[in-house]
């Protein structure tokens with residue numbers, strides 16, 4: 001174990017022991033490669049007048065650090081910094097309600113959700129609710145102008161306006177105050193035949209209207225088992241984002257959602273997810289350059305829940321989550337947001 005002024009003494013369950021004098025400017029940086037590595041530096045304004053301390057080591061689990069932090073009187077000053085934050089990617093957690101929740105149910109949800117959010121500092125996480133179109137005004141209303149939670153739509157038209165029965169344009173969404181739009185979800189690809197080039201047209205419309213597209217990609221189990229994982233993801237990324245300038249691509253959010261994990265209760269392991277995310281980032285780098293690729297946020301989706309969010313979110317290339325089932329309950333959605341804080 002390395003460490004400057006002996007601020008590590010290998011305490012309970014292997015957690016770091018932190019002398020009381022180090023109360024100020026405490027900073028943990030976590031760099032995860034399936035095993036945790038922790039680092040901290042503590043400023044020297046403490047009671048003992050000791051100088052700055054530093055330490056680093058391996059942790060088996062981020063939980064240990066969080067438990068430890070919660071026990072310390074200066075816990076409020078401790079903040080876990082994930083690798084994605086070090087890369088300046090703000091985590092983004094979105095609840096995709098799919099075809100659930102009418103306006104009345106949404107109002108009830110929002111009352112509970114706002115209480116949940118008030119219980120912790122979630123300001124380091126971008127939070128998004130994605131209701132059905134008809135529920136959007138009720139959600140906006142219940143948020144009461146609070147911009148701490150963004151609202152997204154589940155789809156948009158590839159056209160501007162006109163005789164396209166059943167379609168909703170990006171301008172209409174923007175007029176309601178919508179800031180995000182989920183595009184290319186596997187359910188839309190599967191049940192409504194959406195193709196990569198069709199999705200590409202909608203991504204361009206969304207960007208032109210100032211909306212943030214959440215571009216969903218992911219392989220089926222047959223494709224994964226058949227060794228096609230990388231080719232499927234490469235095609236979905238490159239065709240979905242074809243024709244975008246690097247500055248436009250930087251503002252897109254990608255949601256990697258293995259189709260076999262959606263709504264099945266079967267989650268990709270943290271390792272499987274990280275490998276896919278790292279691959280997607282390499283494809284983004286091929287298309288838009290490394291600098292742009294490092295800015296693009298890649299969410300994981302597929303049975304993300306409070307009890308697996310922490311481990312998934314701890315992976316260096318996982319920058320958030322697109323949540324289905326667990327986003328339908330204010331307490332479980334808030335718990336996932338908390339895991340990303």
Ligand code: PGA
Nearest residue numbers: 262263302303323324325
């Ligand atoms: P799930 O859905 O969390 O219920 O698996 C995720 C999604 O479809 O975005």
